[in-house]
Amino acid sequence: MRVLVTAGGTREPVDDVRVLTNSSTGRLGARLADAFATAGHDVHLLHGQIAAAPRAELTRQVFGSTAELGALLDEHVAGCDVVLHAAAVSDFVPDRSAGKISSAQDELVLVLRRAPKLIDRLRDLAPEALLVGFKLTSGRTYDERVELARQLLTRARLDLVVSNDVTLVDEHDHEVLLIGAGEPAGHGGGKSAVASAILKAVGGLATRDTAHR
Secondary structure (H helix, E strand, O other), X not given: XXXXXXXXXXXXXXXXXXXXXXXXXXXXXXXXXXXXXXXOOEEEXXXXXXXXXXXXXXXXXXXXXXXXXXXXXXXXXXXXXXXXXXOEOOOEEEOOOOOXXXXXXXXXXXXXXXXXXXXXXXXXHOOOOEEEEEEEEOOOOHHHHHHHHHHHHHHOOOOEEEEEEEEEEOOOOEEEEEXXXXXXXXXXXXXXXXXXXXXXXXXXXXXXXXXXX
16 A cells, blocks of 8 residues: 655744744654554655654655645645554744844744644545544543544544544553544554554555445
8 A cells, every 4th residue: 555654743934043843753653654664565754854763764755844744745645545644733833034033022922823734635635545643632531532533533534533642642652542433442552552553453444445345
């Protein structure tokens, strides 16, 4: 299968030298790329500028801003069999100032504008692909996580949503909920174990879709 993975965070320019970003490391996305490549799939990884690198030899490209990632998705999503959109995309982007903002002022006010939801356009780009989205929460209950994931599943017309909560994620452990058409399934362990669980879930969806054709 032709597989596209996105990983890491976007970096939105404030001026010529400053950016707004997030805490995403891109490690789970890198392990996903490794898992699918090791399983024999043709993997293309789009990753943030400071995201973790995959171990496997595969095609990859770097993005900075949301706009740059959007352009790469427009270029590469069509024709994919599977898209795993794990990148942490900024919800808001600043109005960029020309040059470098002076550091002499006592206060700096930034204007942030809502960024486009890149995940919402994936289905139109690849109508037949298996689409996997990622929903990050913080301190939410199990039921809240499931509900938010199902909302994303429906809105973006996805096949699977991976629910992460920052209180259950650290460098060595990672707990997720996999939410699709059936009952939610919980998986834990390191990021490689979670990536293997997602690989297995996608394989099951691909088998189901092939049987229904």
